[in-house]
Amino acid sequence: MTKPAVAAEACVSLGAQGPTLESFPNRIIDLGGIHVARALPIREHRMIGPWCFLDRAGPLTFAPDKGIDVGSHPHMGLQTVTWLFEGEMLHHDSLGNEVVVRPGDVNVMTSGSGIAHAEETPRINSGHLNAAQLWVALPNASRNDAASFASIAHVPVTETSSGLVTTFAGSLAGVTSAAPHFSELVGAELTIHASHDLEIDIEPTFEHAVLVVDGDCSIDGQAIEAQRLYYLGSQRRSVCFGSRSGGRILFIGGPPFSETILMWWNFVARTPEEIAQARADWQAGIRFGAVPAYGGPRLDAPELARIARPNPMS
Numbered sequence: 263m264t265k266p267a268v269a270a271e272a273c274v275s276l277g278a279q280g281p282t283l284e285s286f287p288n289r290i291i292d293l294g295g296i297h298v299a300r301a302l303p304i305r306e307h308r309m310i311g312p313w314c315f316l317d318r319a320g321p322l323t324f325a326p327d328k329g330i331d332v333g334s335h336p337h338m339g340l341q342t343v344t345w346l347f348e349g350e351m352l353h354h355d356s357l358g359n360e361v362v363v364r365p366g367d368v369n370v371m372t373s374g375s376g377i378a379h380a381e382e383t384p385r386i387n388s389g390h391l392n393a394a395q396l397w398v399a400l401p402n403a404s405r406n407d408a409a410s411f412a413s414i415a416h417v418p419v420t421e422t423s424s425g426l427v428t429t430f431a432g433s434l435a436g437v438t439s440a441a442p443h444f445s446e447l448v449g450a451e452l453t454i455h456a457s458h459d460l461e462i463d464i465e466p467t468f469e470h471a472v473l474v475v476d477g478d479c480s481i482d483g484q485a486i487e488a489q490r491l492y493y494l495g496s497q498r499r500s501v502c503f504g505s506r507s508g509g510r511i512l513f514i515g516g517p518p519f520s521e522t523i524l525m526w527w528n529f530v531a532r533t534p535e536e537i538a539q540a541r542a543d544w545q546a547g548i549r550f551g552a553v554p555a556y557g558g559p560r561l562d563a564p565e566l567a568r569i570a571r572p573n574p575m576s
C-alpha cells in the first residue's frame with residue numbers, strides 16, 4: 263500500500279536550553295470578514311510545552327443575530343481549551359454536552375481518539391467576542407483514551423497590589439486550575455495594573471510564551487507588542503511583567519514536548535496513515551459521533567493533499 267499524501271505539518275517544541283526573549287509575528291487570517299491572529303503553529307511550527315495551537319479571535323463586535331457559528335467538526339489527539347476575555351460561546355458535542363462558556367470559566371474538551379463538536383454564539387449574547395482558542399497535544403500514552411468534556415466555572419484568581427493572575431490550566435502563583443490535563447503545563451491570563459510590575463515565580467523546567475491581549479506590557483523592562491508571540495525560553499525562576507497604563511496578557515508554558523506531532527486540519531496524530539483514516543471516518547459519519555443539539559450542518563474535511571487549516575474557533 264502506498265503512503266497517503268497528507269499535507270500535514272510536523273510540529274516540535276523549540277526547547278530552548280535557557281532564558282531568551284524572541285518574538286514571532288502572528289499570522290492574520292481572514293475568515294469571511296472575521297480576523298483571527300494565529301500565534302501557533304507558526305513558521306518553524308513550534309509548540310510551547312504541550313500547547314500546539316493558539317488563535318486569538320477579537321475583539322469583535324457583531325449584531326446580536328450575526329455571531330460566530332462553526333458547524334460540527336471532528337477532533338483527535340488533542341484537548342481544546344476555550345478561554346474568553348469578553349463575550350460568550352455555546353459549545354455542543356457528540357457526548358451530549360451543551361455549555362455556555364463566559365470569561366472566568368474554561369472549557370476543556372479532551373478528544374482522545376475522536377469527538378465532534380460545534381460552537382456558536384448563543385442566541386442571547388452581548389454582541390462582543392474576545393477569545394483565545396488553544397489546543398494541547400495529548401501525549402502518546404493518553405491520546406487514544408475515551409473522549410471527555412469539562413467545564414470549569416470560576417477558575418482560581420490570585421490578586422496582588424500589582425495585578426491579577428487567573429490560572430485556567432495547571433498551577434501558577436500558588437493556585438491550581440481544576441481543568442484535567444495529561445502533561446505538565448500552565449495557562450493563565452495576567453492583568454497588570456497601570457504603573458505596576460507584576461512579578462511571578464515560574465517553573466524553571468518549563469518553556470514559556472506570552473501574547474499581549476490588550477493595553478501595554480513589558481517583560482523584564484522590555485516593551486512587547488500585540489499580535490506577536492514572545493518566547494521566553496526556559497530556566498527562569500521568575501518573570502516581571504510591567505505596564506504603564508494597564509494591560510492584559512496570555513501566558514502559557516510547559517516542559518518541552520518530547521514527541522513530534524503531525525497536525526492536519528483538526529487532527530493531531532503521529533503518522534499520515536492515522537490522519538487519512540480519521541478523515542475517512544469523519545467523511546463516512548463513523549467514529550466521531552453526531553452533534554444533534556446543534557442545528558446547523560457538518561463541516562466537510564478538506565482533501566488530504568491540501569494544507570488544511572483548523573476550523574475557525576478550533
Ligand code: MN
Pocket residue numbers: 335337342379528573575576
Ligand atoms: Mn473545534
